Amino acid sequence: MYDFVVVGAGPAGSRFARGAAERGHNVLAFEQGTVGEPLACSGHVSTDIWAFVPDGARERLEQNAIYGARFHTGGPDSNPYRFFRDEVVSNVIDRVELDRTLAEAARNAGAEVREHHTVVGLSEYRDHVAVRVRGPDGVETYRARMVAGCDGPNSRVRESIGLPDPDELLHGVLGFDDEVDHDDFVDVHLTIPSFFAWRIPRGEAGVEYGLATPPDADVSARFEAFTDGYGVSTDRRCSGLIPIGPPDTVTSGRVFLIGDAAGQNKPFTGGGILYGMTAADCAAREIDPSDPETLAAYERAWRDELATDIRLGHAIRRCYSLPEAVQQFGMGLFEGGIGVHMDRPTSLFSTEQLRAMLSR
Numbered sequence: 001m002y003d004f005v006v007v008g009a010g011p012a013g014s015r016f017a018r019g020a021a022e023r024g025h026n027v028l029a030f031e032q033g034t035v036g037e038p039l040a041c042s043g044h045v046s047t048d049i050w051a052f053v054p055d056g057a058r059e060r061l062e063q064n065a066i067y068g069a070r071f072h073t074g075g076p077d078s079n080p081y082r083f084f085r086d087e088v089v090s091n092v093i094d095r096v097e098l099d100r101t102l103a104e105a106a107r108n109a110g111a112e113v114r115e116h117h118t119v120v121g122l123s124e125y126r127d128h129v130a131v132r133v134r135g136p137d138g139v140e141t142y143r144a145r146m147v148a149g150c151d152g153p154n155s156r157v158r159e160s161i162g163l164p165d166p167d168e169l170l171h172g173v174l175g176f177d178d179e180v181d182h183d184d185f186v187d188v189h190l191t192i193p194s195f196f197a198w199r200i201p202r203g204e205a206g207v208e209y210g211l212a213t214p215p216d217a218d219v220s221a222r223f224e225a226f227t228d229g230y231g232v233s234t235d236r237r238c239s240g241l242i243p244i245g246p247p248d249t250v251t252s253g254r255v256f257l258i259g260d261a262a263g264q265n266k267p268f269t270g271g272g273i274l275y276g277m278t279a280a281d282c283a284a285r286e287i288d289p290s291d292p293e294t295l296a297a298y299e300r301a302w303r304d305e306l307a308t309d310i311r312l313g314h315a316i317r318r319c320y321s322l323p324e325a326v327q328q329f330g331m332g333l334f335e336g337g338i339g340v341h342m343d344r345p346t347s348l349f350s351t352e353q354l355r356a357m358l359s360r
Contacts, residue, residue: 002026003020003025003026003146003289004025004027004028004147005028005030005129005142005148006027006030007029007119007131007147007149007151008029008030008151008259009029009031009099009113010276011098011277012259012264012272012276012277012279012280013031013150013259014035014102014103014105015052015277015280017029017106017148019109019280019284020287021109021110022109022284023284027106027110028112028142028144029114030133031113031114031115031116032116033115033116035115036098036099036103039095040172040238040240041174041273042200042210042271043092043095043098043200043202044090044092044200045274046341046342047088047089047091049098049274052274053098054105054108060094060097061094061097063202063203064092066088066090066091066185067084067087068082068083068085068184068185068338070188072190073324073331076187076230077229081328082185083340084336085356089342090186092200092202092203092205092208094205117133118133119131119133119134120133120139121160122147122157122160122161123160124161124253126253127145128144129143129144129146129254146254146255146292147254147256148255148258148283149255149256149258150257150259150261151261152241152261153243155257155261157261158257161255163250164249165247167244167245167246168214168245169244170212170213170214170241170244170270171213171215171219172239173220173239174208174209174210174237174239175210175237176234177206177207177233178206179207179232180206181201181206186201189226190320192320193213193321194317195211195317195320197210197211197223198210209226211226212270219239242260242265242270242272243263243265243272244270244317246262246310249299251298251299253292254295258276259272259279259280260276264276264302264306267310267314268313269342271343275310279302283298286301309344309346312346313345315345336356336357337356337359338353338356339354
């Protein structure tokens with residue numbers, strides 16, 4: 001019997017598998033396809049990412065350094081509001097290579113990571129969880145003391161156990177243009193219902209265009225209109241669901257969720273890489289596979305780390321739907337140098353942010 005079976009080898013799953021293996025646990029992780037494929041997530045992340053990857057990985061992962069953002073209430077020709085710092089705010093990374101790097105780090109720590117294995121169901125018992133997996137040799141059943149569901153917005157683990165869904169699912173679309181662009185600002189357009197669109201320069205790797213909307217909106221037509229405004233046609237595209245808002249519980253008797261499966265995302269950007277890996281570290285630290293009562297410690301730990309920022313993130317997102325005149329007034333007040341951390345809305349009230357505003 002394994003101590004942990006991990007379903008999904010994205011950033012959250014691989015980070016947990018690595019942490020649990022480093023603590024001496026017997027860990028088996030399944031990924032339904034090839035790790036990192038298909039791409040369905042932006043590669044724009046805060047500089048905190050480097051604390052989660054092995055030494056030496058940055059050189060092959062980093063594509064561009066970002067110092068600020070231009071916020072638009074109209075199209076590309078509209079006058080933007082600029083927000084920036086004197087040092088690097090964020091990085092653009094090779095998103096596929098990030099997944100591969102984190103999975104390899106899990107393997108190096110002692111976890112077993114099997115690709116092309118799809119979990120088709122699981123059953124929870126008093127002393128173990130039975131996990132049914134379809135692999136190259138057919139369907140097999142594995143037993144584990146606990147199961148970590150890290151299998152994304154449409155989590156099979158969550159569905160099988162009957163854990164609640166995230167509050168909301170958005171539909172996100174990414175497209176890529178091959179034009180080399182080393183600009184150090186991203187562009188954010190508050191022209192999409194309930195969310196926004198973005199343009200991210202990726203250095204030699206080209207430019208990423210994206211947007212997210214509620215599922216009932218015509219996302220394809222909106223994406224076409226957005227890229228047409230920039231005069232580009234993106235041949236390479238991908239799409240996926242973005243969970244917003246964690247449910248009241250992400251644990252069951254011997255099963256727990258991490259990352260997108262748990263809705264552990266930033267409500268104001270949809271990004272979940274850093275939040276998911278932060279929660280994964282909480283899980284590896286707090287959960288004892290032989291003691292189901294430690295799942296409550298995981299619930300407390302990740303919420304202590306992230307809940308306040310998630311609540312503030314919801315408040316920020318509501319500003320995207322304010323009348324344009326109100327948006328322009330608010331951004332005009334705060335435009336300029338900032339001391340805000342892109343993953344932590346609580347930093348809006350930091351000494352660093354206050355210092356940046358007073359120095360204008």
